[in-house]
Amino acid sequence: DIQMTQSPRxxxxxxxxxxxxxxxxxxxxxxxxxxxxxxxGKAPELLIYAASGLPSWVPSRFSGSGSGTDxxxxxxxxxxxxFATYYCQQAYSTAPYTFGPGTKVEIx
Amino acid sequence: EVQLVESGGGLVQPGGSLRxxxxxxxxxxxxxxxxxxxxxxxxxxECIASIGTSLFTxxxxxxxxxxxxxxxxxxxxxxxxxxxxxxxxxxxxxxCVREVExxxxxxxxxxxxxxxxxxxxxxx
Numbered sequence: 390d391i392q393m394t395q396s397p398r399x400x401x402x403x404x405x406x407x408x409x410x411x412x413x414x415x416x417x418x419x420x421x422x423x424x425x426x427x428x429x430g431k432a433p434e435l436l437i438y439a440a441s442g443l444p445s446w447v448p449s450r451f452s453g454s455g456s457g458t459d460x461x462x463x464x465x466x467x468x469x470x471x472f473a474t475y476y477c478q479q480a481y482s483t484a485p486y487t488f489g490p491g492t493k494v495e496i497x
Numbered sequence: 498e499v500q501l502v503e504s505g506g507g508l509v510q511p512g513g514s515l516r517x518x519x520x521x522x523x524x525x526x527x528x529x530x531x532x533x534x535x536x537x538x539x540x541x542x543e544c545i546a547s548i549g550t551s552l553f554t555x556x557x558x559x560x561x562x563x564x565x566x567x568x569x570x571x572x573x574x575x576x577x578x579x580x581x582x583x584x585x586x587x588x589x590x591x592x593c594v595r596e597v598e599x600x601x602x603x604x605x606x607x608x609x610x611x612x613x614x615x616x617x618x619x620x621x
Binding site: 438 | 542543611
């Protein structure tokens with residue numbers, strides 16, 4: 390089974406900060422990696438698809454990169470509405486797919 | 498409006514059964530693979546079941562295999578999750594999710610539409 394890890398598991402940051410979250414797979418998943426944002430009490434929402442694809446409704450301050458086993462989600466200038474938990478998810482192996490454990494971004 | 502609406506959650510005793518429903522609107526339901534993702538209180542996301550479009554191919558996480566069954570009725574724009582032999586570990590919010598298949602030199606899959614979720618509590 391493909392296992393996903395994320396680091397850090399939580400972080401505190403200020404509005405305007407640059408934030409980077411890392412996701413790692415235990416085997417090569419090429420670019421089959423998605424990112425989701427979940428705000429407290431809400432359903433998750435798609436943030437990045439295929440490692441670096443940005444849905445039309447997602448602000449350009451979000452970006453994704455990586456391939457193989459190591460991936461990164463970057464928020465260039467953190468906004469108040471970005472405080473949430475972020476999950477990576479591999480979509481390489483046979484469905485259903487596995488998520489990372491999540492990274493909680495909190496206000497500093 | 499493009500949306501997914503789950504129903505059927507509630508309180509059930511250990512060993513009991515429950516059937517969740519997901520009603521889709523605003524898009525061509527029969528062209529999308531559908532999934533169920535759950536989240537236990539204070540925990541992360543777990544993708545537990547998936548059903549394909551025309552061949553209705555099913556996939557399950559090991560944690561629910563043999564106990565849960567996913568199905569769909571394209572005529573009713575609906576997906577279902579039959580849950581049997583429930584335990585406390587199955588208590589969670591259950592989300593119905595639409596999956597997109599995209600061709601970009603390879604097939605890529607991602608979940609672009611989520612319902613608000615329905616809560617299942619397994620307790621005596």
